[in-house]
């Protein structure tokens with residue numbers, strides 16, 4: 306009976322349409338080399354997700370230079386030295402990564418290598434980065450370089466601070482004063498009027514300091530600086546789809562683009578999903594990853610399909626009977 310065949314064909318067609326709909330959370334393939342599936346050792350630092358290797362950025366869903374990790378956590382491994390570039394250019398040596406406390410310990414290599422360090426830039430974290438200074442472990446010290454206090458300026462040199470005396474320290478401003486002062490000891494005054502350069506440097510919390518103390522202005526400040534500082538990555542910035550991607554029954558890793566936007570969930574079977582991956586380790590040919598199966602429906606999708614198919618076949622049945 307031709308009408309019945311027609312009906313069957315219609316049903317089959319609807320099923321195929323619905324099936325391709327069920328597969329919509331699969332957004333194609335990605336290059337699995339962009340994810341650190343095992344910890345990568347650089348020097349004596351173990352690097353693993355949510356960190357990623359800064360050289361391993363790839364196109365994901367048309368977003369160039371996307372990465373498998375959180376914004377700001379790209380690490381360069383240069384000659385077995387792990388480097389974090391906070392602001393595109395300034396290099397910091399990674400001393401340690403602690404995933405439990407979500408902190409990374411950094412040091413400025415120019416400071417660590419010098420007995421009388423001078424800082425020549427502020428530490429800036431780009432807005433897109435998830436890194437921030439933890440108040441619990443970080444203090445700040447100020448460098449005031451090339452300062453002078455002319456009689457008529459109204460800003461007399463505060464007596465409670467001392468010129469840096471460290472042998473070999475060169476401020477670059479001959480005959481002028483240079484100071485290094487913990488932020489809570491900086492005397493009031495218009496410092497940008499008195500000094501050529503001002504830098505604010507994060508350091509690990511340290512014992513109280515007398516900024517006039519002979520030891521401090523000699524090698525004491527250098528010891529505090531050489532211990533580096535800490536940053537933490539703010540997991541509160543994780544979007545709900547990224548949380549879903551990483552949840553314990555999913556093997557996914559979040560991908561972000563250069564603007565810091567979540568792009569997708571990178572599954573271990575080489576597919577990109579828009580939220581989660583399923584719990585298996587992934588075997589694309591056997592369809593172990595849920596989204597590798599073209600006819601897989603999640604519970605919600607399956608319900609949609611059933612409702613859709615029964616509704617349309619119902620309507621189709623009545624239409625067919627009309628003719």
Ligand SMILES: *[C@@H]1O[C@H](CO)[C@@H](O)[C@H](O)[C@H]1NC(C)=O
Nearest residue numbers: 391392393394427428429431
């Ligand atoms: C680095 O920080 C400076 C401000 O200190 C800013 O002018 C510059 O645009 C930043 N560069 C990048 C690449 O974020």
Ligand SMILES: *[C@@H]1O[C@H](CO)[C@@H](O)[C@H](O)[C@H]1NC(C)=O
Nearest residue numbers: 381383384388390394395396
């Ligand atoms: C930072 O490190 C990279 C890789 O070693 C190097 O190419 C670059 O010149 C360094 N930048 C600075 C400012 O030292």
Ligand SMILES: *[C@@H]1O[C@H](CO)[C@@H](O)[C@H](O)[C@H]1NC(C)=O
Nearest residue numbers: 436437438439440441537539
């Ligand atoms: C650190 O403390 C300052 C001032 O108390 C506060 O504004 C800032 O939000 C704190 N930062 C973090 C990361 O807790």
Ligand SMILES: *[C@@H]1O[C@H](CO)[C@@H](O)[C@H](O)[C@H]1NC(C)=O
Nearest residue numbers: 468469470474480481482483
């Ligand atoms: C402060 O110390 C520097 C050396 O660190 C020296 O060149 C400079 O002359 C000193 N300034 C004064 C005013 O004594």
Ligand SMILES: *[C@@H]1O[C@H](CO)[C@@H](O)[C@H](O)[C@H]1NC(C)=O
Nearest residue numbers: 460494495496497498499500
């Ligand atoms: C501090 O000095 C600078 C440079 O002379 C000037 O531009 C600025 O207005 C001064 N600030 C205050 C609060 O007086």
Ligand SMILES: *[C@@H]1O[C@H](CO)[C@@H](O)[C@H](O)[C@H]1NC(C)=O
Nearest residue numbers: 426427428497502503504505
């Ligand atoms: C560094 O930061 C301090 C404090 O925020 C600021 O006063 C100073 O102008 C900054 N220096 C540069 C070179 O941006």
Ligand SMILES: *[C@@H]1O[C@H](CO)[C@@H](O)[C@H](O)[C@H]1NC(C)=O
Nearest residue numbers: 551552553554555583584585
């Ligand atoms: C993982 O999935 C299994 C079966 O689907 C479920 O019983 C279990 O509660 C899930 N575990 C977590 C931590 O979500």
Ligand SMILES: *[C@@H]1O[C@H](CO)[C@@H](O)[C@H](O)[C@H]1NC(C)=O
Nearest residue numbers: 553554555583584585586595
């Ligand atoms: C993986 O998920 C399947 C179905 O959702 C479940 O039967 C199985 O117990 C899960 N395995 C683990 C290790 O959670």
Ligand SMILES: *[C@@H]1O[C@H](CO)[C@@H](O)[C@H](O)[C@H]1NC(C)=O
Nearest residue numbers: 586587588589590591592593
């Ligand atoms: C994937 O599944 C196929 C077919 O079941 C099997 O032969 C193969 O060993 C599996 N590969 C992995 C890595 O589990």
